[in-house]
Amino acid sequence: MIPDRLRDLLEEPYYGALGTVRPDGTVQVNPMWFEYDGEHLLFTHTVTRQKYRNLQHNPSMSFMVYDPAQPYRYIEVRGRLVEEVADPEGAFYVRLGQRYGNPEQQAPPDRADRVILKMSIEKAGGQ
Numbered sequence: 001m002i003p004d005r006l007r008d009l010l011e012e013p014y015y016g017a018l019g020t021v022r023p024d025g026t027v028q029v030n031p032m033w034f035e036y037d038g039e040h041l042l043f044t045h046t047v048t049r050q051k052y053r054n055l056q057h058n059p060s061m062s063f064m065v066y067d068p069a070q071p072y073r074y075i076e077v078r079g080r081l082v083e084e085v086a087d088p089e090g091a092f093y094v095r096l097g098q099r100y101g102n103p104e105q106q107a108p109p110d111r112a113d114r115v116i117l118k119m120s121i122e123k124a125g126g127q
Helices: 050-057 091-099
Strands: 016-021 027-032 041-046 060-067 070-086 114-119 123-126
Touching: 016 050, 027 050, 041 050, 041 091, 050 114, 091 114
Parallel strands: none
Antiparallel strands: 016 027, 016 060, 041 114, 060 070, 070 114, 070 123
């Protein structure tokens, strides 16, 4: 599903932009840390924020990552929220923080509200 020429954009610790649909139909886009497990995109989030509420209302998601060295080289992935996993210790948040360059990353104060969001990959493209 992921074009080989763009796979590295999901494997490197680049920031991406996650789009979700608000209940009023408008789109919310936020920068996100992520991890690609070879089949899904994984994000850390809390159950108290708007993006989480958006996904409860409409599980459709779109995610875009671009190459910082070549900004016109990007991948867009479309899919849905297929699973959420409680992460009350913030372990996934810590893992992502380490992936993004902070070897001393600590669990966040909102760890009790943390979940791991798992996004299916239904369509992928880019250039």
